[in-house]
Amino acid sequence: MSDSETSAVLATPPESDARADNVKPRRMTLNMGPQHPSTHGVLRLELELEGETVRSCRPDIGYLHTGIEKQCEALTYQQAVTLTDRVDYLAPLSNNLCYCLAVEKLLSLEIPPMAQWTRVLLTELTRLNSHLVWLGTHAIDIGAMSVFLYCFREREDILRIFELFSGQRMMTSYFRVGGLALAPPRGWQARVKTFIDSFPSKVDEYEDLLTNNRIWINRTRGVGYISLEDMLDLGITGPMLRAAGLNWDTRKSAPYSSYEKFDFEVPTRTENDVYARYQVRVEEMRQSCRIVRQALEGMPAGPHTADASKVVLPERERMKTQMEALIYHFKIVTEGFGVPEGEVYQVIESPRGELGYYVVSDGTAKPYRVHIHGPSFGNLQAVPKLVEGILLADVIASIGSMDFVLGDTDR
Amino acid sequence: MDFFLLSLVKAGVVAAVLLTTLAYLQWVERKVIAHIQLRMGPSRVGPHGLLQPLADVIKLITKEDLIPPHVNKFLYLLAPFLAMTMALISISIIPFGGEIEVFGTKTWMQLTDLNIGVLFILAASSMGVYGIALAGWASNNKYALLGGLRSSAQMISYELPMSLAIAAPLLLLNTLSLREIVQMQSGYAFGIVPRWSVFQGPFPQVISFFVFLIAGFAETNRIPFDLPEAENELVAGFHTEYSSMKFAAFFMAEYANMITIAAMTTILFLGGWHPIFPAAYGADFVAPLIFAIAAGVCFYHGLHPARRFDRITLPVFGFVFAAMAAAFLIPALHDALIPLFWFAAKTGFLLFVFIWIRGTLPRFRYDQLMNFAWKFLFPVALINLLVTGLMVALF
Numbered sequence: 011m012s013d014s015e016t017s018a019v020l021a022t023p024p025e026s027d028a029r030a031d032n033v034k035p036r037r038m039t040l041n042m043g044p045q046h047p048s049t050h051g052v053l054r055l056e057l058e059l060e061g062e063t064v065r066s067c068r069p070d071i072g073y074l075h076t077g078i079e080k081q082c083e084a085l086t087y088q089q090a091v092t093l094t095d096r097v098d099y100l101a102p103l104s105n106n107l108c109y110c111l112a113v114e115k116l117l118s119l120e121i122p123p124m125a126q127w128t129r130v131l132l133t134e135l136t137r138l139n140s141h142l143v144w145l146g147t148h149a150i151d152i153g154a155m156s157v158f159l160y161c162f163r164e165r166e167d168i169l170r171i172f173e174l175f176s177g178q179r180m181m182t183s184y185f186r187v188g189g190l191a192l193a194p195p196r197g198w199q200a201r202v203k204t205f206i207d208s209f210p211s212k213v214d215e216y217e218d219l220l221t222n223n224r225i226w227i228n229r230t231r232g233v234g235y236i237s238l239e240d241m242l243d244l245g246i247t248g249p250m251l252r253a254a255g256l257n258w259d260t261r262k263s264a265p266y267s268s269y270e271k272f273d274f275e276v277p278t279r280t281e282n283d284v285y286a287r288y289q290v291r292v293e294e295m296r297q298s299c300r301i302v303r304q305a306l307e308g309m310p311a312g313p314h315t316a317d318a319s320k321v322v323l324p325e326r327e328r329m330k331t332q333m334e335a336l337i338y339h340f341k342i343v344t345e346g347f348g349v350p351e352g353e354v355y356q357v358i359e360s361p362r363g364e365l366g367y368y369v370v371s372d373g374t375a376k377p378y379r380v381h382i383h384g385p386s387f388g389n390l391q392a393v394p395k396l397v398e399g400i401l402l403a404d405v406i407a408s409i410g411s412m413d414f415v416l417g418d419t420d421r
Numbered sequence: 422m423d424f425f426l427l428s429l430v431k432a433g434v435v436a437a438v439l440l441t442t443l444a445y446l447q448w449v450e451r452k453v454i455a456h457i458q459l460r461m462g463p464s465r466v467g468p469h470g471l472l473q474p475l476a477d478v479i480k481l482i483t484k485e486d487l488i489p490p491h492v493n494k495f496l497y498l499l500a501p502f503l504a505m506t507m508a509l510i511s512i513s514i515i516p517f518g519g520e521i522e523v524f525g526t527k528t529w530m531q532l533t534d535l536n537i538g539v540l541f542i543l544a545a546s547s548m549g550v551y552g553i554a555l556a557g558w559a560s561n562n563k564y565a566l567l568g569g570l571r572s573s574a575q576m577i578s579y580e581l582p583m584s585l586a587i588a589a590p591l592l593l594l595n596t597l598s599l600r601e602i603v604q605m606q607s608g609y610a611f612g613i614v615p616r617w618s619v620f621q622g623p624f625p626q627v628i629s630f631f632v633f634l635i636a637g638f639a640e641t642n643r644i645p646f647d648l649p650e651a652e653n654e655l656v657a658g659f660h661t662e663y664s665s666m667k668f669a670a671f672f673m674a675e676y677a678n679m680i681t682i683a684a685m686t687t688i689l690f691l692g693g694w695h696p697i698f699p700a701a702y703g704a705d706f707v708a709p710l711i712f713a714i715a716a717g718v719c720f721y722h723g724l725h726p727a728r729r730f731d732r733i734t735l736p737v738f739g740f741v742f743a744a745m746a747a748a749f750l751i752p753a754l755h756d757a758l759i760p761l762f763w764f765a766a767k768t769g770f771l772l773f774v775f776i777w778i779r780g781t782l783p784r785f786r787y788d789q790l791m792n793f794a795w796k797f798l799f800p801v802a803l804i805n806l807l808v809t810g811l812m813v814a815l816f
Contacts, residue, residue: 149783225785229786404786
């Protein structure tokens, strides 16, 4: 059977430009989302289809706009932490961390090493959590159902660890301006160690199901390509950029919260397709695992909050016995704390890419402006470039590989 | 008159058994997939969720029968009917066992035997495509249309390698009647290797067995070929606009097709109701042994219950299994039950493979699916047919 006969059988061959020259086929507009099983939240894509080939795509966002940035202006600095959880609901602790670091920079607070290391440990667990959700949903989009549930098994362990630390599974608000909300609970080391010891073998399990699977490779290799120049122009960051070959990771290039003391590698690929993004994220899971282990083994002793009585709530015991502590407690709880006038932009590496918080203070106890630069927003801009000219099934694989969270996009 | 009565009774029994199997196949699928995925599966309705199929049926029947205003009403209503009918009609010529004697009347464990049985099955499964294609077309919905288009292209493409894969064993067996196909596969080479077409000389049909099974996956729209209803791409594909029993009809048609494909594979390649090793080595005792072990396991776990209701339910299952084991040993029932057991065991194993694959593999892309059919399966089946023909002519 020759090639021409084969493509005659195909209703929509992927490269069917030969006939497009003389006959202009009718296009069908397909409205994908906001209620669609694999647009991951409430993304709406307006697709123009020729058969099953996508000719143009217009993403429509804003269905999950919550006004968090504006709401922050009505709360005190410490209260606003609870809102940052809800921005990127798959990586709440990364958002906590970024916001706290920004405010701490304005306050020029020195955070004790123990708090810094705990922050690293928990944000890396957050990265694992986020990547697990990504891998599971990405796999189920391409039809591999079981991986989803295997990923959620490990995610459950991580959420239990979060619950142990903060009493909450998802909206933890565990990092506060000036350190941690509570001292780490007794016995947390054993729980984290059990998880970290078994986790690499679980990653092997996912890889067994996917990495060398012919169908998986066919569905992902060479799909969703976008040139590195376009990526930089559109402001794409994170694993997508690293899958294009650019070794850019804020944890290495502008270390925060003692990341410079940890030994880890930044995985990169050059193929820049869905498969490369998969490989980068899976390798990142292994690296995060290494960081958590180092943080666990080298955890320094010391207080979990900064020595700043005007910012950090006093210990319960001191509050009940010392007049001064009681006054500070009352002042912080009722009025909050003043932050010196100024503006600051803090960047961290969230699981999705560069997450930035721009905080402006006018000297009062409430922020004048909080702007969130969500990595999902930048990454989502690439959708039209990524999907134009490919098949409908590849659209699902491509947008899955971008790993955006609509809460982070719309804010 | 006798013939009519007998056929009526047989049709009733086959329909009852088949529809129950359809409902419980879905329960089995949910349980197996659940255990692959570290879940429990249905467990609320009845012991171990055994009444779940009943609950589903009641729910689907009592749901509002919605007909969207923008559909082509006649074709919209015809489609599920067509899909269901064509899926069920194939079962009528499947032989489940050999000849038995009921109250003095000799009869075959088969509704009817057509001398063109294989062609009939192919024809019925081709007609089944109309059900899905029309559903996609008549729904007047973009996702449904894409699903319908995908499925017609897919099923027509995969019918070719499937027919070629069927043709090869037919060259060996030299008949189109399903009953004769099974009869031709009786006996054992060297006294131990069964003379099934997969093993039979001069050219064992291993290749066409796998081609047939793969094409069968595609014909029944199962993962990795479930593109017509690819949930993550097309919402629900061709049945997006269907609800209530009309949706259930498509659902049941898919499972009936699965059973047909599994039964056809058993008949064409795996020797139908013949045991996998000779009765001289004790093949007749496999069935009672398996049921006896099942009964033993149930009794043991009934005595050491993991859940409160296990104390009652498991011994009940144990008694049922023990009774079945005993039934196999009753001489009067023996001849009827043993072939049925082997047929059900082989078909059941193939159905398990269907479910197993669903828990393991991702989904193909549309063009890859077509390439796979035309550039790989089709030539492989064709070459296999030519080689088989050559071998049959030479030996």
